[in-house]
């Protein structure tokens with residue numbers, strides 16, 4: 043699959059304070075849902091969408107991310123020598139290879155916001171629109187959310203396309219919220235968006251989750267941008283600024299999204315995947331039976 047969207051940016055420099063102590067040493071993007079780290083789901087989704095170059099905006103303290111995503115030939119050789127060729131082959135399939143894959147790591151030294159993180163990648167992107175994936179928004183579904191968005195991007199006039207879902211009124215203060223002007227199937231045309239508004243100030247209940255396809259003008263918008271909500275350079279503000287120039291639309295993806303930036307979201311994602319895998323049927327049934335017995339007692 044080839045498309046105009048050739049680069050994916052993964053902002054992964056955040057501290058992950060919500061998961062301390064688990065994230066004291068381990069980056070939050072490497073926390074697993076069952077046995078697969080969050081970053082791996084995002085990489086797989088980007089690959090399936092035909093992305094050619096991946097740019098990770100990381101932090102020097104999070105070197106483990108690079109070690110995870112890149113191929114480890116020594117580890118694979120050790121596994122093969124121990125008769126674990128199947129595991130070695132699986133690792134080779136999911137890892138990024140420095141020769142065959144186009145991968146870059148850039149550092150965001152200070153936590154100045156998501157917009158600032160995306161702008162750190164500006165010198166490393168290929169020409170054309172860019173995708174941004176926030177790994178702690180796990181979206182499960184086939185086709186992947188980014189594949190759906192890249193395909194929709196080719197059919198819409200909107201220069202900025204953002205993944206959207208409806209949230210409860212009291213949840214608007216956790217998300218970027220779209221100012222929707224027209225609804226057309228999976229597309230929500232919008233004339234702006236607001237970062238984390240209080241319910242009474244929210245222009246709609248259509249929240250943006252962590253998948254974006256952005257016109258390349260986003261970098262110029264970010265360059266001159268003053269800090270916004272929370273004192274941070276907000277990606278939301280740069281997108282909103284571009285709405286009148288390049289167009290903006292929300293996209294209702296068909297997969298299921300889990301907020302893996304929260305413990306409840308991680309648990310829900312884990313249980314969701316476990317329920318689909320016969321390997322875990324017995325242990326889940328046992329726990330259900332225990333809970334039913336406790337309730338009856």
Ligand code: G1P
Nearest residue numbers: 156179216217218250251252278
């Ligand atoms: C970021 C964005 C926000 C978006 C959210 C999706 O917020 O700033 O607009 O709705 O991701 O998960 P964060 O969750 O990083 O605070």
